[in-house]
Every structure is written in structure tokens, then in C-alpha cells.
Amino acid sequence: MDVKKGFVLGAGIMGAGIAQVMAQKGIEVILVDVDDSVVTRSIQNLKKGLDARVEKGKMSASEVDGILSRIKASTDIKEAANADFVIEAIVENVGVKQKIFAQLDEMTPANVVLATNTTACSISEIASATKNPSRVIGMHFFNPAVVMKLVEVMPGLATDPQIVSRVTEFVEFLGKEPVVTAKEGIAGIASRVLAALLNEAVWVLEEGIGGVADIDKALKMGANQPMGPLELIDLIGIDVHLAKTRNLYEKLGDPRYRPCYLLEKMSNAGYLGRKVKKGFYDYTQNPPVPMKLN
Ligand code: NAI
Numbered sequence: 396m397d398v399k400k401g402f403v404l405g406a407g408i409m410g411a412g413i414a415q416v417m418a419q420k421g422i423e424v425i426l427v428d429v430d431d432s433v434v435t436r437s438i439q440n441l442k443k444g445l446d447a448r449v450e451k452g453k454m455s456a457s458e459v460d461g462i463l464s465r466i467k468a469s470t471d472i473k474e475a476a477n478a479d480f481v482i483e484a485i486v487e488n489v490g491v492k493q494k495i496f497a498q499l500d501e502m503t504p505a506n507v508v509l510a511t512n513t514t515a516c517s518i519s520e521i522a523s524a525t526k527n528p529s530r531v532i533g534m535h536f537f538n539p540a541v542v543m544k545l546v547e548v549m550p551g552l553a554t555d556p557q558i559v560s561r562v563t564e565f566v567e568f569l570g571k572e573p574v575v576t577a578k579e580g581i582a583g584i585a586s587r588v589l590a591a592l593l594n595e596a597v598w599v600l601e602e603g604i605g606g607v608a609d610i611d612k613a614l615k616m617g618a619n620q621p622m623g624p625l626e627l628i629d630l631i632g633i634d635v636h637l638a639k640t641r642n643l644y645e646k647l648g649d650p651r652y653r654p655c656y657l658l659e660k661m662s663n664a665g666y667l668g669r670k671v672k673k674g675f676y677d678y679t680q681n682p683p684v685p686m687k688l689n
Contacts, residue, residue, distance in 0.1 A: 398422055398565060402478030404495065406430075406468070408632065408670060409512050410484035411437035412540030415445075416569055418465040419541075425467050425474045434468040441466070444541070476502045480565070482534055484512040487638040492516055493524035500525035508558055508565075510534035514635070515582040515590075515642035518551030528553035532562055535583055536571075538631055547583040548575045581646045582639060589627075590640055590652060596624035597655040600675075600688075607675045607685035625675040629668035633661050636668075657688065 401417045403410045406428035414426040428434045442463060448454040467474075472495075475481055481499055485491065492511060499509050509531045511521055522528035533549030546566045550559050559575060566573040576583050582590060596610050605613065611623020628636045637659060643652035661667075661674065666686065668674035676683035 398480040398568075400425070400478045400480075402475045402481045403427070404472065404475070404481070404483045404499075405485035405512075406434045406437040407484065408538060408635075409536060409540055411441055412538070413482055413484060413512065413536055414466050415441050415462065415541050416536070416571075418462045420569055421465070423465050423467070425469055425478060427469045427472055427474060429470065431470050434470065438463070438466065438468055472498060473502060475499055478503070478507065480508050480510070482510040482512060487514060487516060487635055487642070489516040489520055489642075492521045496521050496531065497524045500527055505530070508532065508562060510562060512536055514586050515639040515646075517581070517646075518549055518579055519553065520551075522551045522553055529555040530558055532558055533576075533579075533583070534562055534566070535586070537585070544572045545585060546571045546573055547585065548573050549579060549583050550576070551579050581643050586639065587643065590636075590643055593624045593628055593636065594640055594652055594654065597628070597657055600625070601655050601657050607688070629674035629676055629678075632668045632670055633658060633674050634667050637662050661688070 399422065401422050401424045403414045403424055403426050406426050410426060414424045417424045426434060445454065445459040445462060449456050449459055481503060483492065483495060485495060492513065496509060505527055511518065511533055512535055513533060514535065518531060518533045522531035525531055528551065531551060532554050533547065535547040535549060537543035537545050548559060548562050548566060563573045563575055574584060581587065599605055599610055600607060607625050611625050614620045614623050637654055640652050640654040644654060665671060666673050669678055672678040673686065675686060677686050
């Protein structure tokens with residue numbers, strides 16, 4: 396699939412990473428967020444991460460300059476009109492995504508793919524807000540997008556099989572490994588399975604069976620997990636994880652996904668995880684220490 400200009404909507408944790416992945420492959424990217432300060436901060440963070448790679452000898456300074464020069468920051472969604480591939484990574488709320496997809500559908504040529512990085516919103520429901528649902532598809536990167544190999548390609552009810560093939564090829568072009576879901580479920584494969592595990596870890600904490608550090612230690616040492624489940628929720632974002640789990644619980648009615656009230660309490664209190672340096676752990680400390688949560 397020949398993509399020359401990508402458009403990424405949402406410059407948070409995922410959008411910024413996805414923009415970097417594309418720019419690293421020579422694609423010009425327009426990175427858009429409603430919040431000007433978010434785009435500026437995201438570009439600064441990308442630069443910091445890339446500069447660290449130069450220091451480690453993994454990349455040259457001119458490569459970094461090239462990558463950064465290909466990412467254009469903006470707050471104007473209308474820039475989507477100039478792109479030949481669109482991926483949305485905004486807040487995990489199906490109503491908000493539907494409004495955005497209706498706009499993107501109006502402003503982009505009909506052959507442009509409209510992809511969403513949603514974890515647990517329905518692709519078919521998002522697509523239903525457009526006049527051309529056959530070009531709407533889930534393209535689910537994992538966090539951090541630059542590092543994680545997997546991208547789940549998730550068609551909805553109306554997605555054209557040719558779009559599925561084009562997106563799968565594009566994932567490979569980006570140097571990632573695609574897994575195509577055979578039909579739409581909630582949250583694809585990896586996130587759905589993982590959500591149950593992460594949720595259980597929060598319940599174990601809530602029930603007082605283990606503290607934050609011990610739960611993470613138990614899963615790292617006993618189940619060979621590279622990160623503990625609570626560290627991982629902090630990386631994902633408490634708010635993002637809560638929205639996903641809530642969605643799974645609402646749609647499947649399965650108690651495995653019943654979100655623990657602790658998550659809601661933390662989210663409402665601004666304990667959003669690593670992105671604000673405060674979640675299950677306090678990231679202003681080095682190494683991070685467990686927060687007081689009761
Ligand atoms: P985030 O909260 O870091 O970033 C979302 C960004 O979208 C914010 O900067 C916000 O200002 C912006 N935004 C909100 N409404 C907007 C609009 N109408 N137009 C433009 N920008 C808008 O969220 P994150 O973590 O990057 O998640 C984004 C999406 O990716 C969600 O659907 C999430 O479920 C999914 N996802 C998240 C993963 C994670 O580990 N955090 C992993 C894989 C997918």
C-alpha cells in the first residue's frame with residue numbers, strides 16, 4: 396500500500412507513537428490534537444526519545460532530523476483532506492469517535508482508509524456514523540507503539556476485504572506484525588485476554604491479598620511477565636484502561652471485566668498513571684514507589 400501522507404488524530408500516548416512509526420518509514424505525517432500544548436509536548440517527548448537513541452549509537456542525528464522533519468503538528472482536523480491514510484487515536488468514547496469519523500468521511504476522498512486505534516469501541520458502530528463504512532477499520536497498535544511489534548487489524552461488519560488487505564500490507568510495511576481478527580469482537584484478541592488479567596490484579600489489590608509491589612512481583616517472577624499488571628495499567632493510563640474494561644463489561648456482561656471501583660476513584664482523582672507521574676506508583680521517585688491508595 397502506497398502511503399505518502401499520513402494523518403494521525405490525537406497526539407496522546409498512542410497517536411504520537413504511531414506518527415513516529417510512520418515517519419521512521421519515510422512517510423510525511425500530520426499529527427493533530429484539539430489541545431495545542433499536547434502536540435507540542437508530544438513532539439518534544441518524541442525528540443527526547445530519539446535523542447536518547449542517538450546517544451546509545453542506535454540512530455544517527457541526521458536520521459532523527461529526518462524523522463522529526465516529516466512530522467507536522469497541527470490542531471486543524473481539516474488537514475485530513477491532504478492525507479492518503481487516516482488513523483484516529485483520540486479518547487476511548489464511541490460517541491466522540493462517531494462524530495469525528497462523520498467529519499473525516501466528509502473531508503477525505505473516498506479511497507482513503509479511515510482507521511481507528513480504538514481498543515474496545517465497536518468498529519461497526521463507529522463506521523455507522525459515516526456514509527462510506529466500507530473504508531472504516533480498526534488498526535490497533537500496542538503501547539509503546541514504536542516498540543511493540545503487534546498491530547491487530549480489526550474489520551467491522553461493513554469493512555471491505557480489500558481494505559483489510561491494504562491495511563495488513565501497510566502494517567507489514569511499517570515493520571510490524573499483523574494479526575487480523577476473523578470477526579469483530581470487543582477489544583480484539585490481545586487486549587481482551589489481557590483486560591481480564593489486569594482486572595483481576597486490581598481486584599486482588601482491592602481485596603487486600605497483596606500490595607502493589609507484591610502483585611507486580613508475583614506476576615513478573617511467577618508468570619514470566621515482562622511488566623507487572625499494575626505497572627502495565629499505569630503505562631496504558633488508568634482512564635484508558637477503565638474505559639476499555641467498562642466497555643467490555645457493558646457489552647459482554649461478563650463479571651471478569653467488572654471494573655473495580657478503585658480504578659474509578661483513581662481516575663476521578665487524577666491518578667492517571669505514568670503520563671501524569673501518579674497511578675499505582677509515584678513516578679516522581681526513582682525508582683517509582685507504590686502510592687498510598689486507601
Ligand atoms: P491519550 O489520553 O494519551 O490521548 C488522547 C488524545 O486525544 C489527547 O491528547 C486528547 O487531547 C486528544 N483528543 C481528544 N478528543 C480529540 C478530538 N476530538 N480531536 C483531536 N484530538 C482529540 O489516549 P491514548 O492512550 O493515546 O489512547 C488513544 C486511543 O488509543 C484510545 O482509543 C485508546 O483506547 C487506544 N489505545 C490505547 C492504548 C494505551 O495503552 N494507552 C493502547 C492501544 C490503543
